Amino acid sequence: MKKTENKSGKSGMQVMKKLMAFIGNYKIFLGLSIVLAAVTVILQLYIPILFGDAIDEVVAAHQVNFPEMWFYLKRIVFFTLVSALSAWIMNLINNRMTYRIVRDQAIRHIQVLPLSYLDQHSSGDIVSRVIADTDILSDGLLLGFTQLFSGIVTIIVTLFFMFSKNVWITLLVICLTPLS
Secondary structure (H helix, E strand, O other): OOOOEOOOOOEHHHHHHHHHHHHHOOHHHHHHHHHHHHHHHHHHHHHHHHHHHHHHOEEEOOEEOHHHHHHHHHHHHHHHHHHHHHHHHHHHHHHHHHHHHHHHHHHHHHHOOOHHHHHHOOHHHHHHHHHHHHHHHHHHHHHHHHHHHHHHHHHHHHHHHHHHHOHHHHHHHHHHOOOO
16 A cells, blocks of 8 residues: 655555544544434434335325324434434534534644744734634545444445345345445
8 A cells, every 4th residue: 555645755554643632532522423423324214114114004095004104204304303302412422522623633633843943934824824724624534524434334234224124125225335
């Protein structure tokens, strides 16, 4: 594997290890974010199943099992609210975690700057560079946390639901998806 280096001469793996050390300080937030991503995704994938069950209660024209259909519709509303709430809390946690990681990183970066660098560059230049770096880092972390956790959980839960419905069709989809 070819090592890519950034402006500071560090490889991508070195930067990733350093970033994981920063993220490691917020293990509770990270764990909670993963749990909430799982709750959100599971409920988002379960709600269409409930809609299918509610539709199945319509047997024929003028033959609807209304009590059972209302049972499913109430569950749909409840699970939709829980899913929305967990997604909102997950985003709040991800934002707070990202803000704190970026804040810690920016402060550490400024603290280790040599005095000669501070003497040679204007304060506006230094502030501009710190803002640009922290903006890139925060955007990457936010997208990474939100999309990565949700994406992985979505794939796993979707495969679980598919296997629970029909193993052979699921295996066929898994085999044919890379070809498409």
